[in-house]
Amino acid sequence: MTAGVRRGEGEPTMPVRPAGGRRVAVVVFPGSNCDRDAMAAVQRAGGEAVPVWHQSEDLAGCGAAILPGGFSYGDYLRAGAMAAHSPVMRAVRRLAVEGGAILGICNGFQMLLEVGLLPGAMLPNRSLRFICREVYVRVERNDGLLLRHLARGQVLRLPIAHKEGNWYAPAEVVQRVEREGGVAFRYCSPAGQVGPEANPNGALANVAGLVNREGNVLGLMPHPERRVHTLLGGEDGLPLIRALVEVA
Amino acid sequence: MGQVEVRVKLKEDVLDPQGEAIRRVLAGLGYGEITRVRVGKLLLLEVDGSESPAVRARVEQAAREVLSNPVIEDFEVRLP
Numbered sequence: 555m556t557a558g559v560r561r562g563e564g565e566p567t568m569p570v571r572p573a574g575g576r577r578v579a580v581v582v583f584p585g586s587n588c589d590r591d592a593m594a595a596v597q598r599a600g601g602e603a604v605p606v607w608h609q610s611e612d613l614a615g616c617g618a619a620i621l622p623g624g625f626s627y628g629d630y631l632r633a634g635a636m637a638a639h640s641p642v643m644r645a646v647r648r649l650a651v652e653g654g655a656i657l658g659i660c661n662g663f664q665m666l667l668e669v670g671l672l673p674g675a676m677l678p679n680r681s682l683r684f685i686c687r688e689v690y691v692r693v694e695r696n697d698g699l700l701l702r703h704l705a706r707g708q709v710l711r712l713p714i715a716h717k718e719g720n721w722y723a724p725a726e727v728v729q730r731v732e733r734e735g736g737v738a739f740r741y742c743s744p745a746g747q748v749g750p751e752a753n754p755n756g757a758l759a760n761v762a763g764l765v766n767r768e769g770n771v772l773g774l775m776p777h778p779e780r781r782v783h784t785l786l787g788g789e790d791g792l793p794l795i796r797a798l799v800e801v802a
Numbered sequence: 803m804g805q806v807e808v809r810v811k812l813k814e815d816v817l818d819p820q821g822e823a824i825r826r827v828l829a830g831l832g833y834g835e836i837t838r839v840r841v842g843k844l845l846l847l848e849v850d851g852s853e854s855p856a857v858r859a860r861v862e863q864a865a866r867e868v869l870s871n872p873v874i875e876d877f878e879v880r881l882p
Contacts, residue, residue: 632871639868668871675873682819722816722874756819 576601576802579616581646581662583608583637588623588659588779595779596620599792601799608640618655618802619646621662623715623777633676633718634664643669655699655801656771657794660716663763663773671771672764673731674723680756684717688787689754691739691762691776692746698769699801701738703793709746710739710790712776714754719775721757721764728758739763739774770801804882806849806861810870811842811877845869853881 578596582589582605593603604614608626613619627636637643643665650656650671658666666672679685693708695701704710723731731737740760742748748760755775763774778791812818821839828836851857861879870877 631869635868635871667873673873675871677816677874678819680817680819682823724815724873727873756817 576618576799577604577614577616578602578799578802579604579606579613579619581606581608581613581619581621581642583624583626583640585626585628586622586624586661588661588777591777592620592622592659592779595782595791595795596799598782599796599799601802606642608637608642610642611645613642613645613649616654616802617649618798619649619657620779620798621646621656621658621665622779623660623662626661626665629661629718632664632668634661634666634668637661637665638668647671650766650771653768653770655798657700657798658771658773659777659779660714660719660775663775664718666771666773672766672773673727673736674721674758674761674764676718677720677722677756678718679716679720679754684715685719685754686715687713687754689714689762689776690742690744690746690752691774692742692748694737694740695735695765698765698772700769700772700794700797701765703797707746709742709744710776710778711744711781711788712778712790713780713787714776716755716775719755719757721761721775723758731764732759734767736764736766737761738765738772739776803849803851803853803857806847806882807880808845808847808861808865808869809842809878809880810845810865810875812840813874813876816874842875857881 580592596603693704696706739762743752765772778794781791821841825839865877
């Protein structure tokens with residue numbers, strides 16, 4: 555990658571820094587299958603991607619980390635459950651407490667729920683099917699470390715690929731999450747309308763992504779790392795990855 | 803000690819689409835009297851040591867921290 559990313563005519567080009575400056579750990583579990591995509595996305599956003607094996611006790615000094623998608627430990631027991639208890643998660647937890655940025659994508663989001671860094675749990679999709687398609691999500695807030703390059707109300711087109719994305723939490727937890735502005739993304743129509751017809755998996759309140767109160771831990775079911783180049787169908791995922799790289 | 807059973811089941815107020823799909827299939831096969839199906843997990847553990855409150859407490863801790871997700875599941879430990 556040597557030049558800026560070419561966008562549509564008249565749009566500004568997004569600068570792409572050479573690798574070497576901003577280091578983002580991409581945690582690799584047995585069964586991860588989006589780790590290479592996540593690393594490529596980090597590089598695309600101007601960062602250096604550092605693969606970190608799940609047995610590692612640290613994150614190689616990185617100030618930001620991605621928990622990538624896939625089927626860690628074969629989704630045994632519950633999606634993300636085994637990964638949540640792997641050695642590297644202690645380092646992830648530490649980084650979260652220290653204010654470092656953590657982005658959990660798909661299986662990585664499931665892990666963040668399992669370790670309790672984000673609230674609730676994932677149930678199997680309402681349809682019981684693995685869903686692999688494009689969805690639209692509405693950006694619910696644009697503050698904090700990770701969401702600041704997005705606009706509130708902005709609609710992103712991103713792919714989903716999961717069987718357990720049906721976010722659930724007890725009613726009082728859902729109320730608290732809503733009150734505290736913990737919802738980062740909601741499934742919506744292309745025009746940004748949030749409703750049951752735009753909900754692919756049955757997630758409560760159309761939740762597609764959550765962010766913690768401090769704004770440094772974010773999890774989402776869609777795959778922003780698969781939308782970082784027009785050749786891949788768009789760059790809707792790039793602002794999120796760029797924000798992560800910038801705080802690393 | 804013999805086999806310790808850990809039964810993990812979804813909490814009552816959590817929807818179980820898998821159980822509901824199974825119920826529908828059963829109803830289609832004429833088992834209309836089966837009005838509800840809930841799918842859970844049964845884990846069979848071999849545990850060192852003899853039966854004691856301490857062993858039970860250890861297994862319950864493992865069930866709470868790893869084997870179940872307290873947001874959506876309850877568990878029950880049965881010693882032999």
